[in-house]
Amino acid sequence: MGRSSETVGPVGAGPDLVVGADGCARPPWATANEMVRAYYDTEWGMPVRTEQGVFERLSLEGFQAGLSWATILTKRAAFRRAFHDFDVDRVAQMGEEDIQRLLSDAAIIRHRGKIAATVTNARIAQRMRTEGTDIAEHIWSFQPALTYAPRTLAEIPTQDETSRALSRDLKGRGFRFVGPTTVFALMEAIGLVDTHLVGSHRRGASGLFGADGSRR
Incomplete structure (x- = not known):
């Protein structure tokens, strides 16, 4: 057999x-x-210990809420394009026009709260760096x-x-x-x-x- x-x-x-x-x-x-x-x-x-890597995982886990992880993996490349490879500084510069644009992007999860949260979280992560630590170091602590x-x-x-x-x-x-x-x-x-x-x-x-x- x-x-x-x-x-x-x-x-x-x-x-x-x-x-x-x-x-x-x-x-x-x-x-x-x-x-x-x-x-x-x-x-x-x-x-994963880099700021960019941890910020990406944090963001994707937020988008995954209520969905399967397989769905997120399928859209991961699109998420990276949408959020500048999860570069904290570039995402922090995104504004309302960017959020509106992404709400029309069928390649990602079109959830306004989650998209806006990703931008907000990038700005906070950016601020943390000015306070002497980055988000990766802080989470690993x-x-x-x-x-x-x-x-x-x-x-x-x-x-x-x-x-x-x-x-x-x-x-x-x-x-x-x-x-x-x-x-x-x-x-x-x-x-x-x-x-x-x-x-x-x-x-x-x-x-x-x-x-x-x-x-x-």
Whole structure:
């Protein structure tokens, strides 16, 4: 009998992991299509420490609210064109005319609140830099001492104490679309926490946490 392209993982892989034809175990969401799989295999959970990189992820997580991440990935190139590759200074210069223009751009998510929030957030990030830190450094200052070691998807929280604290901080600075669930998703995406399931071939790939979950 030929091997199926995807099967539920063998003993030890965990009940919520899918093993592909390449023998690698991934969570179901990472097997939606080749684009999502590549994102999971090469990018999700890897450390992102640049201002531009963190601002992009923060913005995309805000746009993702209420939608699937696959939808955001499909439109990612268009988002980059629309928001000048998420260069903080260039986005901060965008005004009402730009917002109106993007509301007619079917290649992105045409949500006025989210588009306007991206511009507002860029201006705040720009101001933070004049105060002695950039948004990436500030967010990374919230990195917890321990990460998670989930064996099932149910063991992964949608928010936690750190994301709630970071959300409060960002909201206090005026950032928008930075609720604790959105912030936790950001923390996962940029490697601030490792929520790869135990048994996933990406578990520990960031190199930031040891086998016991403690920060290196």
